[in-house]
Amino acid sequence: MANDTVNEVVKPQLHPVVETMIQLAPALAEVFPDDVTIGVSDVxxxxxxxxxxxxxxxxxxxxxxxxxxxxxxxxxxGRATRTFVPESVFGVPMMANSIPLCDEQGNIVGAMGVGISMQRYNHLFEVASTLSxxxxxxxxxxxxxxGSINVLADNMSDISHQSDEVLKSMKDIRKISERVKEISNNSRILGLNASIEASRSSEAGKGFAVIAREVRKLADDAKRQTEIISGTVDEVERLLKRLAESILVVNRETESQSAATEELAxxxxxxxxxxxxxAKYAESIVSGDGGQNES
Incomplete structure (x- = not known):
């Protein structure tokens, strides 16, 4: 930019409009909330x-x-101008706005330019971009x-389903155990009756008595085993019920966390x-658009 300034400037008689703006310009600079520079000229x-x-x-x-x-x-x-001046020109980014000064007949007698520092808007744009x-x-x-919560919820649902299936299987085992116990009791009674009948018989019934004793022993052993199985089934069922309760609690917490996460998202x-x-608005100000394109 050429700066054709004479060494000794003699100020001519300026138009009253220009003189008025020269008097008002310093006060106007204080009125602007932004950091501004103001220039006033004749033609x-x-x-x-x-x-x-x-x-x-x-x-x-x-x-x-x-x-x-x-x-x-x-x-x-004869028209207003608006130009963005990059930081490399004056050390700060600036928006330069100039308007014509006219007399009562509309003739241009001078101009006034207002340069607004865009430093704050640059900082706003940087902050907005970082925030974004x-x-x-x-x-x-x-x-x-x-996504992890949803996967956990799905896995807990599968575990709950498998737990229900195991519980059903344990109930089937209990039924079988009860049936074996019933057969054992019947076998024991049968063995006892056979022993009684053998004691009434002669020497020929001694062999039958031995078989009867073995039947009773087998029945007693089967009874003990079914009682062990029954106790184990009871313990497994108790653990499965506790597991089901824990799964229910986890599912509730997962649903709560999922809802909270969705709300947070x-x-x-x-x-x-x-x-x-x-960021777009700050960029539009810095670029000179002034937010005109923002909806």
Whole structure:
């Protein structure tokens, strides 16, 4: 940008509109909530440059308006301009807005430019982008946890089903055990009766008595074994019932955790959408769009 400034600037008689804006510009700079610099010119020359709080354009009164500086285009084309100036030009990113100054007849008599520092918006964009990335990572983690909970729920459901099947099998074993016990009792009674009959018989009945004793011993042994089986079945059934109760508790907790995880995932999704929207809005401001495209 050429800076055609004379060594000794003689300020000419300016149009009252331009003079008024020169008087108002310092106060206007204080009114803006953002860090701004303000310049006022006639149709050819800059006559006031109010520096910003943290930056300055380095332009002095007497600077000749040059194509590309925004204020030149305002005077030349008769329309307002809005240009984004990158950080490499003045040390801070800036949004340059220029408007024409007109007399009562609508003739252009000068221009006023306002440069707004975009440093805060750049920082906002960086924070929003970081937040968006962090939320995406958290969302992915939550989805992974939710998937694990669902797998756990499915596995617990399978275990519960298999436990029910084992319990049914144990009931069948109990029925068989009871039947064996019944047969054992009948065999014992039969053996006892045979012993009685053998005692009434002669020497020929002694062999029969031996068989009767063996039948009773076999019946007693079968009875003891069925009692052991019955006790084992009782213990297994008790353990299976405790397992079923534990599975029920785990299923309830899993359902609760699953619902909480889904709610958390939904909330994080909303935060993610807001972060993305914030990042886009900040980017639109920094790029000079000013959020015009945001719905």
């Amino acid at each position: 050819t020359t800059l006559w006031l440059s109010v520096p910003g709080k943290t930056f300055s354009l380095g332009l002095q009164p007497g600077y000749r308006l040059t194509p590309g500086d925004g204020m030149y285009e305002v005077v030349d084309q 990335s962090a939320v995406e990572q958290i969302s992915a983690t939550v989805e992974e946890v939710a 939904s909330t994080i999704q909303e935060i993610s959408q807001s972060a993305v929207a914030l």
